Every structure is written in structure tokens, then in C-alpha cells.
Amino acid sequence: MRAAGRRLPRLLGGDAISSVALVLMAGAVLLAVAAPFVCPQDPYDLAQIDILDSFVPPFSRSGAGMLYLFGTDDQGRDIFSAIAFGLRISLAVALTATLGAVAIGTSIGLAAAYFGDPLDSLLMRIADMQLAFPAVLIALMLLALLGSGSDKVVVAIMAVQWAAYARTVRSVALVEQGKEYVEAARCLGYSTMRVLFVHILPNCLAALSVVVIVQIAAAVLIEATLSFLGLGVPITSPSLGMLIANGYPFMLSGRFWMTIYPGLTLVLLIFSMNALGERLRSAANPRERR
Amino acid sequence: MSPLLLLDEVGRDFGSPGALGSWLRRGLGHGERRIVRAVDEVTIAVGRQEVVGLVGESGCGKSTLGRIAAGLIAPSRGEVRVDGVAIAGLSAAVRRRSMLRVQMVFQSATASLNPRQTVREILLEPLRVHRLAPRAERDDRVADLMRRIGLHTGFLSRDPHQLSGGQCQRIGIARALTVAPDLVVCDEPVSALDVSIQAQILNLFQDLQESLKLSYLFISHDLSVVERVSDRVAVMYLGRIVEEAPVASLFGRPSHPYTVALLAAAPRLGAQRRVAAVVKGERPSPYNPPAGCHFHPRCPRAVELCRRVAPERREVAPGHWSACHLA
Numbered sequence: 001m002r003a004a005g006r007r008l009p010r011l012l013g014g015d016a017i018s019s020v021a022l023v024l025m026a027g028a029v030l031l032a033v034a035a036p037f038v039c040p041q042d043p044y045d046l047a048q049i050d051i052l053d054s055f056v057p058p059f060s061r062s063g064a065g066m067l068y069l070f071g072t073d074d075q076g077r078d079i080f081s082a083i084a085f086g087l088r089i090s091l092a093v094a095l096t097a098t099l100g101a102v103a104i105g106t107s108i109g110l111a112a113a114y115f116g117d118p119l120d121s122l123l124m125r126i127a128d129m130q131l132a133f134p135a136v137l138i139a140l141m142l143l144a145l146l147g148s149g150s151d152k153v154v155v156a157i158m159a160v161q162w163a164a165y166a167r168t169v170r171s172v173a174l175v176e177q178g179k180e181y182v183e184a185a186r187c188l189g190y191s192t193m194r195v196l197f198v199h200i201l202p203n204c205l206a207a208l209s210v211v212v213i214v215q216i217a218a219a220v221l222i223e224a225t226l227s228f229l230g231l232g233v234p235i236t237s238p239s240l241g242m243l244i245a246n247g248y249p250f251m252l253s254g255r256f257w258m259t260i261y262p263g264l265t266l267v268l269l270i271f272s273m274n275a276l277g278e279r280l281r282s283a284a285n286p287r288e289r290r
Numbered sequence: 291m292s293p294l295l296l297l298d299e300v301g302r303d304f305g306s307p308g309a310l311g312s313w314l315r316r317g318l319g320h321g322e323r324r325i326v327r328a329v330d331e332v333t334i335a336v337g338r339q340e341v342v343g344l345v346g347e348s349g350c351g352k353s354t355l356g357r358i359a360a361g362l363i364a365p366s367r368g369e370v371r372v373d374g375v376a377i378a379g380l381s382a383a384v385r386r387r388s389m390l391r392v393q394m395v396f397q398s399a400t401a402s403l404n405p406r407q408t409v410r411e412i413l414l415e416p417l418r419v420h421r422l423a424p425r426a427e428r429d430d431r432v433a434d435l436m437r438r439i440g441l442h443t444g445f446l447s448r449d450p451h452q453l454s455g456g457q458c459q460r461i462g463i464a465r466a467l468t469v470a471p472d473l474v475v476c477d478e479p480v481s482a483l484d485v486s487i488q489a490q491i492l493n494l495f496q497d498l499q500e501s502l503k504l505s506y507l508f509i510s511h512d513l514s515v516v517e518r519v520s521d522r523v524a525v526m527y528l529g530r531i532v533e534e535a536p537v538a539s540l541f542g543r544p545s546h547p548y549t550v551a552l553l554a555a556a557p558r559l560g561a562q563r564r565v566a567a568v569v570k571g572e573r574p575s576p577y578n579p580p581a582g583c584h585f586h587p588r589c590p591r592a593v594e595l596c597r598r599v600a601p602e603r604r605e606v607a608p609g610h611w612s613a614c615h616l617a
Binding site: 181183188189202 | 357360361362386387389390393394396397398401402403404405406415416419420462465466468469
């Protein structure tokens with residue numbers, strides 16, 4: 001954690017793009033967390049929406065004088081509020097899945113590196129197989145088996161993302177465990193669990209953190225894709241992907257705002273995560289420090 | 291009385307695939323994998339409060355032997371005995387406990403400290419994990435260790451990267467001492483340090499040996515270091531111990547031609563320039579060691595017998611053992 005503390009100023013003092021990305025990301029997270037408090041309406045409370053206000057274009061006002069910043073959809077829901085609530089779901093699903101995938105992938109990677117062959121070969125060939133297929137394809141097949149729902153989406157994302165963490169942790173752990181502090185820890189009679197999680201793992205975190213942020217972006221995308229295809233989150237709590245799908249049939253009738261604004265939000269979110277990941281990567285790599 | 295540590299006919303191979311691995315390799319047409327005998331049937335004992343030096347050139351297997359002694363590598367053959375008890379026969383928990391009596395100090399002082407721990411965490415961890423001291427006394431124990439290794443307690447809050455090489459090595463020594471070992475395996479502990487720091491650390495090793503009644507297995511390629519700290523010295527060549535003797539006897543009357551060559555090659559102050567090429571040729575590949583005596587292709591005195599038969603250890607003088615047909 002001390003190393004992360006030293007890295008933060010460099011992250012903040014980076015180039016313009018990563019500063020913009022950081023602001024966008026912070027804004028998205030804030031909006032998602034504070035959605036029920038800052039949004040003009042709860043778009044899924046039927047008492048608060050007005051069917052007479054359906055298909056209202058951006059920057060119009062409701063009868064009560066409320067501003068529809070991004071317009072409304074076919075049910076009269078405020079698109080801005082729907083985006084904020086959608087962000088909340090998208091990020092919650094992606095973060096939960098990432099947390100699970102990191103836990104599974106890290107354990108597998110550490111075990112593969114520490115115990116070596118034949119466990120190493122076995123686990124890494126399974127990871128190869130997972131990485132050989134497109135993530136969305138595997139997720140689709142899983143959801144076809146499991147059925148849809150937020151919890152199933154989380155499971156599906158974990159199933160397609162653990163391998164990236166396992167590979168990263170394994171490669172770093174292989175380097176770390178060749179260092180003498182690991183031998184010293186074993187010599188002092190520490191348990192295997194202590195050697196793995198107290199000594200080796202903390203020294204793998206810098207490399208892992210870079211992968212995590214890029215993979216969160218990928219998780220958001222997978223969830224959006226699945227929801228767009230109707231296999232993801234339930235219709236009662238739409239994520240960004242489902243908002244895009246819902247507005248899609250009205251695109252060609254001129255009601256672009258129902259799809260464009262959620263889409264733009266998704267693009268900016270993914271962009272800022274990737275830009276931050278890139279920045280973190282070069283901050284973690286001493287040779288790229290400027 | 292059995293010695294503190296006895297390595298009895300221990301050997302260690304590297305590169306030997308498991309049963310499944312070798313079956314797969316044959317199936318895929320790779321043939322058998324090549325095996326290195328890093329340590330080849332070595333017997334060596336370390337007594338109480340004794341310092342045994344282990345010398346040899348790089349790649350002769352001395353570090354592997356040290357790691358076998360410290361319980362970090364399991365021997366492929368032979369037995370490790372602590373106080374006469376074979377370690378391999380013990381349950382995992384008891385083995386871990388009894389191997390605490392053998393600790394290790396490493397060559398790369400900086401890399402032997404976890405960069406994510408402060409000095410205090412490094413020294414407290416063994417006490418906490420093995421419950422070696424009541425919570426209230428742990429800080430005192432750590433302070434006492436710091437006093438013994440000659441560092442101010444102000445260093446406790448430092449990270450390893452804020453320490454010099456010599457300071458790191460002192461912490462490495464202190465960490466080995468946290469569990470109150472009887473034997474410390476020192477694997478080239480001063481090779482990576484400046485000469486001035488080397489002397490300080492060697493003095494520290496000698497002070498600690500006297501005050502804590504320690505034994506050392508002191509591994510080094512530096513003859514002058516070994517001569518200074520050791521009671522007894524063993525010389526290794528290509529995985530075998532070729533000569534073992536009390537320090538004065540070994541340096542005064544070396545018996546094995548390899549030891550003679552090693553001593554002659556070491557630079558000494560005041561000595562006249564001599565012909566450096568005492569030993570001809572390159573060290574043979576450990577994948578394919580020569581038959582008979584491993585040293586015969588380079589030995590100036592080799593005879594026909596040396597090419598065929600590996601020499602047994604013989605006592606050439608009281609306590610002075612040599613594995614040479616001609617000794």
C-alpha cells in the first residue's frame with residue numbers, strides 16, 4: 001500500500017488524457033453511488049414517471065418544471081436518471097465479478113507458480129483453453145445453461161476473466177519466489193499459506209492492479225453485451241447495455257437520445273478505464289517513467 | 291554423541307522429470323531429459339559450536355548442499371539427521387519445528403528481505419508465528435537482537451530498500467537468530483559486500499558464534515574468508531567432497547591435487563608472481579561428469595586407476611580425509 005501511495009501523485013500529475021480519464025471515472029462512480037439522491041426521478045418507480053411525457057427530446061421540461069436533460073423514453077422515463085441507475089447496476093455487476101475473478105485467478109496463479117508441475121501445466125492449459133475462446137461466446141453459452149439474471153452474469157464474467165489474473169499472478173510469482181526472501185520465509189517454518197499470501201502475493205500486486213482496471217472495463221463491456229442481447233440483467237433493473245437495447249428500435253424514427261446517451265456514457269466509461277490502466281501500467285514500469 | 295547435523299550420503303539430482311513427465315516425453319519422442327547430479331553422495335557432519343567451511347568453485351553444488359542442510363531442498367538420496375534423528379521420518383509439523391534449529395543467511399542480502407515488510411515486521415513475524423515470546427516481551431526480544439547485530443533500534447521502522455547491503459545482511463542475520471537456532475547455514479554471506487563491510491560482518495559472525503554458542507556451515511568460494519572463520523574445512527568439486535580437514539591441516543598440508551591447485555590459485559599478499567595455470571582445461575559439464583575421479587582430466591598427477599575408479603575417502607592424517615588414490 002505504501003507503493004500505491006507513492007504512485008498516486010504520479011498518476012494525478014500525468015498527461016491531459018489520463019487527467020480527463022480520472023475525472024470522468026470519478027464522475028461515473030460518484031453518479032452511480034449517489035444516483036438515488038441526485039437524480040430528478042427514480043425511473044423505475046411508476047408513481048414518479050408520467051406516460052404523457054414519453055419521447056420527449058433532450059432539454060425539455062416536464063409539466064412540473066423538471067428538466068429532462070437527455071430526454072425521455074417510450075414510458076416517459078428521464079434518460080439521465082435511467083443512465084445513473086444503469087451505471088449503478090453495470091458497475092456493481094462488473095466490480096462484484098472482478099472481485100470474484102481476482103480471488104479465484106490469484107489463488108490459481110499462486111498455486112501454479114508455487115507447486116510447479118504437474119499442477120502448473122494442468123491449470124495453465126485450462127487457462128489457455130479459456131483464453132482461446134472469445135469471452136462473450138463463453139459467457140453466452142454459460143448463460144444459455146444457467147439462465148439470465150444479475151447473479152448469473154456475475155458468474156459468467158468470473159468464468160471468462162479468472163484466466164487473465166491467473167496468468168499474470170503466475171508469471172510475477174515465478175519471478176518473486178526465486179528471490180531469497182521466499183526461501184528465508186520457508187526456512188523460518190512459515191506455513192505454505194503464509195508464504196504465498198503474506199510474502200509472495202503482496203509483491204505481485206503492482207502488476208495485478210494494472211490488469212484489474214483494464215479487466216473491469218472488459219467486464220462492463222461483457223455485461224453490456226449480454227444485456228443488449230437480452231441474456232443479462234432482468235428488465236426491471238436495466239444496466240447501460242439494456243438501455244441501449246431498449247432505445248435501439250426507435251433510433252431510425254429520429255428518437256436518437258434513447259440510445260445515444262447511454263451509449264456515449266458506456267464509451268466514455270470504457271475509455272477512461274483503459275486510459276487509467278495504461279497510465280498505471282507505465283507508472284508501475286520504472287523504464288517508462290518520464 | 292551424535293553430531294548436531296549429519297548429512298549422511300546425501301545426493302540431489304535436478305532435471306529429473308516425474309513418472310508422468312518422462313512417459314509423456316518418450317511418447318512425444320523427446321527422449322530422456324538430461325539429469326544433473328548437483329550433489330553426489332556427500333557425507334558431512336557439523337558438531338556443536340563448530341564452524342565448518344565449505345569451499346569450491348561456482349556450480350560445484352555447495353549451495354545445493356547448504357539448502358539441503360537447511361531443509362529447503364529435499365535430498366534425492368541419503369538422510370539428513372539433526373541430533374541423530376532422521377528428518378525425513380518425521381511428520382510435517384514436527385519436521386518444520388525441528389528444522390527451526392537450522393537457519394540460513396543468504397548471499398544476496400537485499401533480496402533476502404521482503405521489500406513489503408519493515409525491519410520490525412521482518413523480525414517480529416517469526417516470534418508471532420511460532421509464539422516464541424509473550425506478546426509483551428516481543429519488542430524487547432527484537433530490541434535485544436538489534437543490539438546484538440549492532441544496529442540502532444531506529445532502523446526498525448525502515449524499509450529494506452532504505453538500508454545498505456551490510457545493514458541488510460545484519461538484518462538477515464538477526465532474522466535467522468529470532469528462532470534461537472543451533473546451526474546457521476551461511477551461503478556466501480559476505481561475497482556481495484565491500485571488503486571493508488566483509489570484515490565487519492565476519493567479526494559479527496564470530497562474536498555471535500561465541501556469545502550464542504552457534505555452529506555454522508559456512509559456504510564460500512573465498513579461501514581467505516573460510517580460513518579465517520572455520521574450525522574444519524571441506525572442499526567440494528563437481529558434487530563431491532574431495533578433501534576435509536581441520537583448517538590448519540588443510541591450508542598447511544593439502545593432500546588432494548584439487549585443493550593444492552585451489553590454494554595455489556588464490557592470490558596472497560607478498561607472494562611472488564607464480565604461474566597461474568595450475569589446473570589445465572575447463573571444468574567438465576556436470577551433465578556428463580568424467581568417470582572415475584571427477585578431477586582426473588585436469589589433474590597433473592592422474593594415473594590409469596583415476597580414470598576408472600572413483601576414489602573412496604581415506605584418513606591420510608588424524609581428522610584429515612582425502613578422496614584421492616595418490617594421497
